[in-house]
Every structure is written in structure tokens, then in C-alpha cells.
Amino acid sequence: MTLQKQSLPRLCLGVWLLALSLGASASEEDRSALAQRNGCLACHAGMETKIGPSFREISGKYSGQEGGVELLAGRIVSGTGEHGSGWAKDGKATLASMPPNGNVSPENARKLAAWIIAAKGKVSGPQHFVSEKVRISGRVEQVFELSVAELRKFPPQQIGEIPVTCQSGANLGKIENLKGVLLRDILEEAKIVSRSHNDVKKIAIVASASDDYRVVFSWSEIFNSPLGDGIVVFYERNGLPLADDEGRIALISAKDTRTGPRHVKWLNGIEVRQIVD
Numbered sequence: 001m002t003l004q005k006q007s008l009p010r011l012c013l014g015v016w017l018l019a020l021s022l023g024a025s026a027s028e029e030d031r032s033a034l035a036q037r038n039g040c041l042a043c044h045a046g047m048e049t050k051i052g053p054s055f056r057e058i059s060g061k062y063s064g065q066e067g068g069v070e071l072l073a074g075r076i077v078s079g080t081g082e083h084g085s086g087w088a089k090d091g092k093a094t095l096a097s098m099p100p101n102g103n104v105s106p107e108n109a110r111k112l113a114a115w116i117i118a119a120k121g122k123v124s125g126p127q128h129f130v131s132e133k134v135r136i137s138g139r140v141e142q143v144f145e146l147s148v149a150e151l152r153k154f155p156p157q158q159i160g161e162i163p164v165t166c167q168s169g170a171n172l173g174k175i176e177n178l179k180g181v182l183l184r185d186i187l188e189e190a191k192i193v194s195r196s197h198n199d200v201k202k203i204a205i206v207a208s209a210s211d212d213y214r215v216v217f218s219w220s221e222i223f224n225s226p227l228g229d230g231i232v233v234f235y236e237r238n239g240l241p242l243a244d245d246e247g248r249i250a251l252i253s254a255k256d257t258r259t260g261p262r263h264v265k266w267l268n269g270i271e272v273r274q275i276v277d
């Protein structure tokens with residue numbers, strides 16, 4: 001393979017701006033989330049040439065071709081190999097071949113291939129993932145949903161400046177002037193159910209988003225560590241409501257060494273679970 005390591009984009013959640021979707025049906029949403037989750041959108045867009053060809057170009061080339069779905073599914077998993085499929089030669093990609101996407105199962109690769117061929121590059125923006133409410137559920141006395149207006153009733157927390165770094169260590173700039181609510185305050189309102197004194201030490205809190213991104217916190221991190229003072233559900237950035245690319249509700253663990261992984265855009269759920277007996 002001729003590609004250079006440093007020419008690869010950093011696959012990190014913080015940089016995906018576009019989501020693809022065909023329309024409203026559940027399975028199509030699943031698929032655009034699948035493309036989002038698997039990092040495809042770091043190199044592909046619906047209509048424009050990026051590092052890889054646009055999904056519309058790919059669809060134009062393979063729709064109607066017998067065995068097209070199987071062929072592309074195989075290449076999605078294994079990459080397009082040393083010689084590539086020629087997109088860059090035609091000026092429709094900037095990298096000569098696609099590296100393997102080893103994290104994608106054969107089944108998901110087939111779904112993605114079928115979807116790309118059928119979608120013909122029709123794109124909608126990230127508004128597809130915007131969450132207006134976050135639901136607090138699981139082992140709590142009170143299950144409830146909070147909108148931004150309801151979040152504003154909690155004691156506000158301001159966060160000054162946090163550098164955003166991916167799991168890989170790549171620097172993604174800064175998050176500035178966030179306003180939100182401590183996750184701890186929300187959980188205190190919901191009241192975690194613990195039957196015995198030791199229960200809380202085995203409790204995990206799962207934060208999830210509308211694109212199926214999920215991260216986990218332990219009870220101890222939130223309630224018994226300095227990290228807890230930086231775990232914030234936020235709804236404002238520089239005095240403005242959160243834009244479609246992360247809003248309207250998001251979460252960050254501002255005191256993590258690398259803040260990218262536990263920056264949850266489009267937050268829509270907080271679930272309390274006891275994970276060991």
C-alpha cells in the first residue's frame with residue numbers, strides 16, 4: 001500500500017461534521033449512524049470529494065452492477081489494496097487507496113455498501129442527530145427527562161477553557177465558555193437507588209447520544225473524586241445555544257487527561273446501572 005501514515009486523517013469523534021441520511025425510517029437512520037460511528041465520514045461525504053470519493057460518485061459507478069454490494073462490502077472491510085480502484089487517478093479522491101476498516105463487521109459492511117449504493121449521496125446535515133432532551137433512567141427513584149429549559153433550573157456551572165484531545169492524543173482545539181450543570185447535581189435529583197452501603201461503589205453511569213455513542217462513568221468518579229467537578233451536562237457555548245453539530249445538549253468530562261473521548265455530543269440519555277453484585 002502506498003499510503004503514508006501521516007496522510008491519514010485522525011479518526012476522532014470531534015471532527016465529524018456531516019451525517020448522511022436518506023430520510024426518516026429507522027433502518028436508514030441506523031445506517032447513517034453506522035457510517036458516522038465507523039469513521040467513514042472522516043474521509044467521505046455525500047456529494048463532495050474528500051479524501052475518498054463522494055458516496056454519490058460511488059453510487060453512480062456501482063448501482064445496477066450485479067454483485068456490487070458484495071464487492072464493495074469486501075473492500076470496505078479489507079480496503080482497496082495496493083493498486084486501489086483508481087478514484088484518485090480520476091481526481092475523485094486524494095488518497096490512492098482506502099485503508100482497511102478492520103473494525104467493521106462483514107454484516108455492517110454489507111449494510112453500508114447497500115446503503116451507499118441506494119442513497120445516491122443524498123445528504124442531510126447533523127441536525128439529524130440533534131437531541132432536545134436527556135432522559136435519566138435506570139436505578140433511580142425518579143425517572144425523568146430534562147430539556148434545556150429544565151436544565152437551566154439547576155445551579156449553573158461555567159467552564160472556562162478546555163483543550164480537546166482525541167484518544168490518539170491529536171489536538172482538536174479548545175472548548176471555551178461552556179455553561180451547564182454538574183452530572184452529580186442531576187443524579188442527586190434523580191436519587192440513585194442503593195439498598196446497602198456498598199451498592200454505590202458498584203454503580204456505573206452510562207451517558208449515551210443519538211448517534212449511539214456511549215461513555216461510562218463510575219459512581220466514585222462522579223461523587224468521590226475531583227473528576228466529578230468537571231463532569232458537566234452543558235447547553236451553552238460562548239453564550240449561545242449549542243449548534244447542530246453537538247446540540248442541543250452535550251456532556252464533557254473536563255478534567256480527563258484527554259477530553260475528546262468523553263465529550264458526548266447530542267446527549268440523550270443518562271442511565272444508572274449496577275454492574276457487579
Ligand code: HEC
Pocket residue numbers: 008009035038039040041042043044051052053058072075076080081083084085086087088093094095096097098099101104112113116
Ligand atoms: C482513511 C480514509 C477513508 C476511510 C476512513 C474510509 N474510506 Fe472509503 N475510500 C477512501 C478512499 C481514498 C477511497 C478510494 C480508493 C481507491 O480508489 O482505491 C475509498 C473508496 C471507498 C469505496 C469505493 C471502493 C471502490 O472499490 O470503488 C467505498 C464503497 C467506500 N470507500 C466506503 C467506505 C466506508 C463504508 C467507510 C467506513 C466504514 C470508509 N469507506 C472509510 C478512503 C477512506
